[in-house]
Amino acid sequence: EPEVTQTPSHQVTQMGQEVILRCVPISNHLYFYWYRQILGQKVEFLVSFYNNEISEKSEIFDDQFSVERPDGSNFTLKIRSTKLEDSAMYFCASSSGWGNSPLHFGNGTRLTVT
């Protein structure tokens, strides 16, 4: 069964550094998402992306965050200047459509900011 893959599985960075989290969505999917989950808390929506532009973003997704689909297969989340509170699991997801289509999630990237 096709999968969403995320790399790296764990990234450690220093406060103030830029990080890029990478995702390869399922190949025929057109809708892409990023979520994060701080340890012990709920899964939080960050952003959805379709047709090379952001469709929806949450209040968490401020100017420090950006997303990009640099080629036909990758979907990236960039955090420009990381803060301690950005430490979390980041999940990428993709779907083939909107409401009637399930999201398929990757196994996540654990980001640790020191």
Place this chain on the structure above:
Amino acid sequence: DAKTTQPNSMESNEEEPVHLPCNHSTISGTDYIHWYRQLPSQGPEYVIHGLTSNVNNRMASLAIAEDRKSSTLILHRATLRDAAVYYCILRDLNDMRFGAGTRLTVKP
């Protein structure tokens, strides 16, 4: 945002059926009812979804009330591997937001 209400936790015995309830009294006509689960140390996993009619798949069944203001996820025979947090989510257009979910404990 349309919201859902779920019990914080439930317990089940292995090999018994489990009924996980969800209330969504403010559901709109275009909202699909989705269920996901998150096993320990894993990403969320799709379970099932529906609009108005009851749905079955290999993982579970979804029973939707006639007025659509509530739904129930049914696991027909719980196994230890079904221990997870189960999320009931209303999905419309371009986002899908998780609540706190129900933590299901399965006892051997």
